[in-house]
Amino acid sequence: MILSTRQITGNLTKIMTGALFTLSSLLISSCSTKETPIPESASLMMVNTSPTPATYNSYVNNSPANQGAIPFGGALPYLRVGTGDLSIKFTTASSTESLITKKVYTENNRAYSLFLIGKDDKLDYLVIKDEITQAPKEKALIRFINLSPDAGALDLGIKDGAILISDKAYKVNSAFIEVEAKTQTLQIKDKATGLMKSELVDAEIKAGGIYTILSIGMMAPTGLEQKAVAKLITN
Known part of the structure; x- marks a missing residue:
């Protein structure tokens, strides 16, 4: 199964820069006679990996988060949100009734990063804190997450080359690792058999880029279930 390398752009580098700017602003304001409070905020990306043809709308504290319904494999770039407990709701594209609220x-x-997983009455969230200290200037950072419900452990590797990330079970993510910045074909393989399950042909990995590679969909789909594919997201 081949998936085009359409990249969904996030802004994690900008977020990191913004965090440093906020710290600088706090230091400056602490030295002045008149302090200006800076609201606390976090950033949240949402990705639909539920293996069905359904499309969804998402809400943060009852406010719409997306402009168009999110299809299978679709992602919302990082949203600036509040801190503390946020109410995240998903509905169908044609209704405001909650399918899942947590x-x-x-x-x-x-x-x-929040991933919508499961389907029907077993929809759930997988939430991962995106732990990055600094993006490399001459290389790139990638991580791999296995979100194919019926897959065994999976490996991510370079076609005709090395395994980059190994042995990830369902809902397990790797840390970000450094890789060469170049166009290359990446393959997701079954850990036990070595058989390729999906691939990203000519994936453009740019210097300074931060990427998440996903295995989504079903290895053995039935009915309207989506077949397993690889997905490249730019954080």
């Missing part, structure tokens, strides 16, 4: 806790100047 609290998600966020901290000041932190970035998070």
